[in-house]
Amino acid sequence: MATTNINEVENMLDNLDPSTVKARDAVHFRRIIAAQDGVARADRELHDAVRAAREAGDSWLSIGMALGVTKQAAQKRFGR
Secondary structure (H helix, E strand, C coil): HHHHHHHHHHHHHHCCCCCCCCCCHHHHHHHHHHHHHHHHHHHHHHHHHHHHHHCCCHHHHHHHHCCCCCCHHHHHHHHC
16 A cells, blocks of 8 residues: 555656656655555554464453453454
C-alpha cells in the first residue's frame, strides 16, 4: 500500500508545472513520507513478532500483556 502511495506522489510531482507552483523546501514533506514508511515497517515487524510468538506456542494472554491490551483485543487485531 505504501509503495502505491509513493508512486502516486512521485507521478503527481513529476507532472507539476514549475511555472504555476510556488517553490518550497520539501523537508517536511520528505519527513512525513519517511515517518509513514517507518510506521509501515514497524507494523509489519509487530505482525511478524506476534505470528512468531503464536507459532512458538505463546498464548493470546501473554501477547496481549506484551501489547498492553486484553487477550481478546490482541486476538482480534492479529488473529486469523
